[in-house]
Amino acid sequence: MNKPPGKPFVVLKFGGTSVSSPGAWRRIASRIRACQEEGLQPLVVQSALTGITNQLDKLLQQALRENCEAPLGEIRERHEALAREMQISLPHRCDEILQDIGRLLAGVRLVGEVSPRVAARVLSAGELLASLVGVEYLRCREGLDCAWLDAREILRSESREHDDEHGDYLAALCGYQPDEQLRTRLAAAGEVGLTQGFIAANERGETVVLGRGGSDTSSAYMASLLGAVRLEIWSDVPGMFTADPRAVPSARLLRRLDYSEAQELSTMGGKVLHPRSITPLRDQRIPLHLGCTERPEVEGTVISAASDAAPRVKAVSSKSNVTLVSMQTAGMWHHVGFLAEAFECFRRHGFSIDLVSTSETNVTVSLDASDGRVRTAALQRLTRDLDRICKVELIHDCAAVSLIGRNIRAILHRLGPVLELFEEHRIHLLTQAASDLNFSVVVDEDQSERLVQKLHGIVIAANEGDDFLGPTWQQVFETRARPHGIDSWWRRKREQLLALAPEDTALYVYDLESLDAQITRLLAMGSVDRHLFAMKANWQPDVLRRVYEAGLGFECVSAAEVRHVRELFPDLDPKRILFTPNFTPAEEYRAGFEAGINLTLDSLTPLEKWPQLFAGQEIFVRLDMGKGRGHHQHVRTAGVHSKFGVPLFEMDRLAELSAQAGVSIVGLHSHAGSGVLSVDHWPEMAVQMAEVAAAFPAVRVLDLGGGLGVPEKPGAQGLDLDEIDARLGAVREQFPDYELWLEPGRFLVAAAGVLLARVTQVKGKGRTRFVGINTGMNSLIRPMLYGAWHEIVNLSRLDAPATEFAHVVGPICESGDTLGRDRLLPECEIGDVMLIGNVGAYGRVMSSHYNMREPAGETVLR
Numbered sequence: 001m002n003k004p005p006g007k008p009f010v011v012l013k014f015g016g017t018s019v020s021s022p023g024a025w026r027r028i029a030s031r032i033r034a035c036q037e038e039g040l041q042p043l044v045v046q047s048a049l050t051g052i053t054n055q056l057d058k059l060l061q062q063a064l065r066e067n068c069e070a071p072l073g074e075i076r077e078r079h080e081a082l083a084r085e086m087q088i089s090l091p092h093r094c095d096e097i098l099q100d101i102g103r104l105l106a107g108v109r110l111v112g113e114v115s116p117r118v119a120a121r122v123l124s125a126g127e128l129l130a131s132l133v134g135v136e137y138l139r140c141r142e143g144l145d146c147a148w149l150d151a152r153e154i155l156r157s158e159s160r161e162h163d164d165e166h167g168d169y170l171a172a173l174c175g176y177q178p179d180e181q182l183r184t185r186l187a188a189a190g191e192v193g194l195t196q197g198f199i200a201a202n203e204r205g206e207t208v209v210l211g212r213g214g215s216d217t218s219s220a221y222m223a224s225l226l227g228a229v230r231l232e233i234w235s236d237v238p239g240m241f242t243a244d245p246r247a248v249p250s251a252r253l254l255r256r257l258d259y260s261e262a263q264e265l266s267t268m269g270g271k272v273l274h275p276r277s278i279t280p281l282r283d284q285r286i287p288l289h290l291g292c293t294e295r296p297e298v299e300g301t302v303i304s305a306a307s308d309a310a311p312r313v314k315a316v317s318s319k320s321n322v323t324l325v326s327m328q329t330a331g332m333w334h335h336v337g338f339l340a341e342a343f344e345c346f347r348r349h350g351f352s353i354d355l356v357s358t359s360e361t362n363v364t365v366s367l368d369a370s371d372g373r374v375r376t377a378a379l380q381r382l383t384r385d386l387d388r389i390c391k392v393e394l395i396h397d398c399a400a401v402s403l404i405g406r407n408i409r410a411i412l413h414r415l416g417p418v419l420e421l422f423e424e425h426r427i428h429l430l431t432q433a434a435s436d437l438n439f440s441v442v443v444d445e446d447q448s449e450r451l452v453q454k455l456h457g458i459v460i461a462a463n464e465g466d467d468f469l470g471p472t473w474q475q476v477f478e479t480r481a482r483p484h485g486i487d488s489w490w491r492r493k494r495e496q497l498l499a500l501a502p503e504d505t506a507l508y509v510y511d512l513e514s515l516d517a518q519i520t521r522l523l524a525m526g527s528v529d530r531h532l533f534a535m536k537a538n539w540q541p542d543v544l545r546r547v548y549e550a551g552l553g554f555e556c557v558s559a560a561e562v563r564h565v566r567e568l569f570p571d572l573d574p575k576r577i578l579f580t581p582n583f584t585p586a587e588e589y590r591a592g593f594e595a596g597i598n599l600t601l602d603s604l605t606p607l608e609k610w611p612q613l614f615a616g617q618e619i620f621v622r623l624d625m626g627k628g629r630g631h632h633q634h635v636r637t638a639g640v641h642s643k644f645g646v647p648l649f650e651m652d653r654l655a656e657l658s659a660q661a662g663v664s665i666v667g668l669h670s671h672a673g674s675g676v677l678s679v680d681h682w683p684e685m686a687v688q689m690a691e692v693a694a695a696f697p698a699v700r701v702l703d704l705g706g707g708l709g710v711p712e713k714p715g716a717q718g719l720d721l722d723e724i725d726a727r728l729g730a731v732r733e734q735f736p737d738y739e740l741w742l743e744p745g746r747f748l749v750a751a752a753g754v755l756l757a758r759v760t761q762v763k764g765k766g767r768t769r770f771v772g773i774n775t776g777m778n779s780l781i782r783p784m785l786y787g788a789w790h791e792i793v794n795l796s797r798l799d800a801p802a803t804e805f806a807h808v809v810g811p812i813c814e815s816g817d818t819l820g821r822d823r824l825l826p827e828c829e830i831g832d833v834m835l836i837g838n839v840g841a842y843g844r845v846m847s848s849h850y851n852m853r854e855p856a857g858e859t860v861l862r
Contacts, residue, residue, distance in 0.1 A: 006187050007041040009226040013197060013219035015235040016050040018293035019130055022086045027293055028134075029142040031234070032192055040229065041187060044194040045151075045219040046134055048126025049078060053198075056101075056123050063108040072102055079129050088140050091132040101125050116169035120199075121207045123170075127151070127196035127215075135194050147190030154182065155200035155221055157208045167350055171211035174200050176224040176280040183226050195222075213274020220288075224280035230287045233273065238292035238476060239301030240265060240272050242315045243456045245473035247449045250805060250822035252460065253470030254301050254314060261314060261406065262288075262303040264437040267354070268402040269319030278303070298476055308468065311407035313459040318448040319402070321369040322354075323379070324395040324428055327386060328362045339363065341389055349382040355400060355440055357429045364429050366400060366442060395428055399448035402440040403459060409436050450787040457821045472805070474824040489514045490754050490835060491798070496861060497756060498795060501833040506757040506775035506856035508844050510538075512546055513861070514752040515840075519550045521721060522744060527728035532578050534706050534745030535561055537841035542860045543749060544568055555580060555706075555743045559588045562597065578703070578743075580622060580669065582644060586610050593617055600669050604650060604657060611661040620667035620703065621646055621654065625688055645670070651695060664698045671705025671743065679720055681707070682742070683727035690735040701739045708747035712789045712838060719747075746841035753840020755780055755856055756795070759832040760811065769806040771828045776810015776817040779847050779856040780839055784816040791837040792820045800826035808834065812851050 012031060018024050028044065035042045055075060059068050076098050083090040104118050131148065138146040157172035186193050197215025202208050210217050216233060223231040240262065241251040257265070259282035266275040272290065281288050281303070291300040327342055342363065346353055355366040379394070386392045409432065429442040443451065460469075489511045490497060500509060522531055532555040533547045539561065547554070548569050553576035556562045562579055566572060574596040581588050582602050589606060590613060592599040600620040601607065607614060624645030646654060658665055668689050672681070682704045693699040711718045728740055757773040764770070782788035792808050794800070804827060808820040819836060828834075847855035 006183075007039060009043055009183070009186075009223075009228040010035050010038075010040040011043045011045060011219050011223040011226065011228045011231045013045040013215060013231065013233045014047065014293060015215065015233075016047045016052075017236040018234050019046050019134060020049045020082065022082075024293055025086060025134065025137050026142075027296060028234075029138060029144065031232075031296065032138075032144065036191070042192050043149075043186065043222060043226065043228075044134070044192065045197045045215065045222060046127070046131055046194065047197050047215040048130050049082065052078065052126040052130070053123060056126055059105060060108065060114045060119055060122055063105040064112060064114065067109070068105045069102065072098060072105070075125075075129075079133055083133055083136070086133070086137045086141060088133070088136045091136050094129050094132055097125055097128050097132075116166045117206060120169040120209045123209050124196075124199040124207050127198050131194055131196045138192065138194065145191040147193050149186065149189060149193045149195040151196040151199050151218060152201035152205075152207060154186075154195060154225070155218060157200050157202045159203070168202065169206075169208050172200055172202070172208040173276075174210070174217075174221050176221040176283075178227045178284065179225045186226065210276075213276060216274045216277040220277040220280040223286050224284045227284065228286055230289055231281060232289045232291060233277075234291050234293045234296075235272070236292065236294065237272055237290075238295060238298045239290040239470075240270055240315070241473060242460045242469070243452055244269075244271065244318065247318075247452055248316075248456045248822075249474050250472050250824070251456065252472050253299070253476065255299065255468050255470045256302050256304070256306065256308075257314070258306060258308070259303060260435065260437060261404065262301075264402075264433070264435070265315050265317055265404045267319075268400060268404060268438055268440065269317035270315070272301075295476070299470055308406060311405075311410035312466070313403045313405040313408070313411070314468070315404040316452050316455045316459060317402050317404055318452045319354075319368070319400040320445050320448060322398040322400050322442060322445070323367045323369050324364055324398055324442060325367065325382075325386075326362060326364045326393040326395065327390040328393070329390040338389070342386060345382060345385045349378050349385065351378070351382060355429060355431050355442065357431050366398070366429065369396075397445045398428055398442050399445040400429075400440050400442045401448050401451050401455070402438045403455065404438050407436055408432065408439050412439075453789070453821075454787055472822075472824070474802070488837065489752075490795075490837065493861060494795060494798060497754070497835065498833055500859065501756040501758065501795075502857075503758065504774065505854065506755060506773070506779055508540075508753055508755055508779075508839065508856050508858045509861060510540060510543055510749070510753045510840055510858070511861045512542065512752070515543060515546050515749055516550075518748050518752065519546070519552070522742075522748065523550065525721060525725040525728070525742075527725050527732055527740060528742050529701075529739040530741045532576075532703075532741060532743045533748060534743045535565060536845060537745030538749045538753070538843075538845060539564060540844070540858050540860070541568055542862075543752075543840075547748070548572065553577060555745075557581065559584075559591055562592070562595065566595070578620065578669075578741075580620075586613055589613055598667070600667075602645060604646060604653060607654075607657040607661055607663070611657070614661045614663045616662050618664045618666045618698075620669045620701070621665055622669040622671070623648065623689065623692060625670050625672065625685065648692065651692060655695060658696075665696045666698050667701035667703055667741075668693055668696070668699055669703040669705065671707060675709045675746075676707040677709035677711075677717075677719060679723045679727065682724055683731055686728060686731040686740060687734070690731070690738060693738065699738070701741055702735075703741040703743065706743035706745050706747070708742075708744050710746055710750045710838065710841075712791075749840040750838050751840065753838070753843060755836040755839045755843060757834050757836070757856070759794075759828050759830050759834060761830065762806075762828055769804060771806045771808050771825065771834070773808065773810060773819070773834050775853075775856050776812040776819065777814065778810070778812055778850045778853050780819060780836065780843050781846050781848070782839075782842055783819050784814075785846075790820065790839060792823050792825075793835050793837075794826055794828055794832050795835040796832040797826045797828075802826050811853065 032042045080090050101122055108114050135146050135148040138144045155174045157174050197218040198209055200208050240254045243251040245251045263275050263278045266273045285305050288303040292298055353365045357364045383392050432439050532553040534555045536557050554565045555578045557580055577597040579592045579597050580600040600622050602622045622645045624647045685704050689702045757775045760774050761772040777784045802824040805822045810817045844858055
């Protein structure tokens with residue numbers, strides 16, 4: 001391609017977090033000037049302010065039900081507030097855009113429908129508003145000759161072959177061949193051009209949007225159209241990492257990738273960059289530089305045509321929201337053209353296939369549901385179409401976990417330890433890319449994050465000395481992040497903890513003040529009639545006493561737990577105890593009835609085998625609602641692979657047996673698993689249980705179980721109890737005849753507990769370092785059993801700079817005796833006190849004397 005006349009263009013794309021504050025705009029202006037000093041002409045492509053596009057999307061749905069003037073006014077105020085902070089006036093054209101959106105929303109309310117065409121116009125408002133504010137700032141406060149450019153006059157969408165109005169308006173694709181006329185026009189518009197990402201126009205001049213990742217793709221299109229010397233994408237991260245840093249804080253920055261590697265990583269779950277943005281750059285061989293707006297001095301990732309052919313795994317990724325389509329028929333064997341016919345169905349209905357796995361009688365493909373392209377109605381049409389030629393099964397809620405790299409086939413023999421990690425997981429699909437760039441396994445979605453953590457610890461450590469690996473996420477941001485535990489009780493009470501730490505043993509310490517605060521939060525939920533503490537989480541007497549004094553009940557799972565709580569609190573009302581045994585002998589049921597406590601039936605077998613034992617009794621029944629939830633397979637307690645609960649298809653038999661035995665079913669109970677962080681779970685469970693309860697007239701209690709998730713990593717978001725309370729309140733209004741119960745366990749006491757242990761040895765093995773402490777999986781088995789992540793700090797050197805990565809290990813003679821991998825720590829010395837956080841639940845209660853080593857003791861801080 002001949003070099004065009006005039007200054008070369010550089011395209012600078014800034015994401016939502018990079019355009020939402022005055023400080024960010026000062027950095028944008030600085031970057032523009034740096035490019036001008038290079039002799040380049042900048043074109044700035046910007047996103048909407050953070051969260052605005054989501055607000056506009058919600059407005060479209062809200063407009064179907066009610067007037068949207070107030071929330072639309074909130075969007076205006078958001079932009080006005082930014083303009084005030086930037087010491088500029090809100091441009092008048094912003095009012096025109098907002099008025100236009102108001103008219104469109106009123107039209108939606110009138111006709112009761114959101115068409116793709118209207119949705120595209122409403123969603124485009126975020127970029128248009130933000131870009132007008134940005135241009136005003138660059139002109140008035142920075143003195144730059146900046147021209148506002150309408151992206152709809154730059155990018156033209158292309159029509160699809162199939163009839164897909166949704167895709168044409170809401171996931172548009174644009175041409176990107178170099179355009180000399182466009183280049184000349186933009187060069188003459190001003191020294192700096194500023195335009196919008198995400199939006200374009202179709203051949204009729206109507207507004208369309210580019211869908212998920214649209215701003216990145218817009219900037220790539222524009223860089224290609226202008227023959228730019230490079231594209232720079234600035235966001236809140238400095239580049240692509242060896243894993244998602246939110247799941248793996250020790251993930252390493254990837255200094256360089258070639259286009260194919262970056263495309264593969266983006267396609268298979270890398271969230272930094274949309275894969276559509278890479279193709280235009282690769283076709284024109286335009287380098288892409290990724291950088292962090294807040295930390296422009298930090299090195300980023302450079303994506304270019306440069307290739308590194310050495311066989312290696314460079315990243316571990318996870319792509320959630322995957323739907324599998326399994327096509328099965330014996331007739332496909334030696335059936336010429338079956339695949340062509342099947343794939344034509346996908347093309348006809350507008351679906352793009354990601355992964356493919358074939359056998360003689362089955363073809364399974366994956367579809368990406370994360371950007372809304374896998375729509376229910378279209379999927380139903382596809383299924384009906386495929387039913388003509390094969391038997392179709394849809395498998396939802398999956399994730400593709402991938403090893404991304406170069407020449408994967410050449411190192412398959414070294415992946416034995418990797419494959420062992422999948423032993424406990426249900427594998428839906430396994431594929432090795434024809435491009436030799438990835439090896440992918442599709443598993444249940446709720447298992448993907450922990451698999452990524454484990455895989456990263458194995459495969460990336462093998463590349464540690466390679467120069468394509470940059471600093472870790474922690475090294476980039478740790479010095480500017482809040483110190484360890486800045487909001488944690490154990491930081492405030494550090495001196496007390498150091499004084500308590502034994503010299504030669506380990507110790508669990510529970511802070512009763514923290515426990516009280518969590519109980520107070522829970523009791524504020526007005527929609528819940530009774531809270532029962534799941535005492536299997538922690539049965540330390542002082543902890544249970546606080547629970548008792550607060551008025552909570554107790555959920556017990558063994559006769560020994562029932563005895564323990566009754567011995568501690570002889571005056572306890574028996575009805576404050578719920579006994580939920582599982583595969584227990586008849587004697588435990590008999591003891592429970594004699595004690596007058598609430599008793600839960602977990603299976604039909606006791607009613608079938610010992611009907612006389614239940615005659616005339618009131619019982620709860622634990623239901624298996626069919627789908628388990630939770631952070632690991634071992635804590636999911638529903639579904640066909642779980643031993644817990646009576647499945648819904650046995651409800652008629654339950655009614656028959658209970659009537660024969662003269663049993664009154666007064667409560668239904670369900671617990672899907674632990675570590676659930678979705679606020680939808682408990683309201684959905686309540687509605688489903690209420691529907692089942694209609695068949696059992698005596699039911700007065702719906703026990704929604706526990707499983708309230710606890711954030712593990714610093715900065716992670718916890719559950720919004722107010723939102724759960726509000727949603728459960730709505731359920732109460734819908735079903736006023738039922739009490740709602742909850743069974744919190746770990747939620748109450750996890751953060752109130754820490755484990756203190758002393759450093760016994762520090763050693764290195766090549767580049768790997770180990771910090772040994774005087775207890776291990778005998779005291780805390782969760783990391784080995786569940787792959788659980790617990791914060792680990794050197795309490796003796798809490799404010800010392802963290803300078804090295806180390807595995808924190810115990811003294812148990814097992815390779816799994818690792819409490820934390822790749823933890824960024826200060827230099828540790830023998831005798832230092834290490835603190836492991838978030839261990840107040842399922843810590844001491846799950847300990848053992850394995851290797852004849854005494855587990856950690858217990859005490860409390862009052």
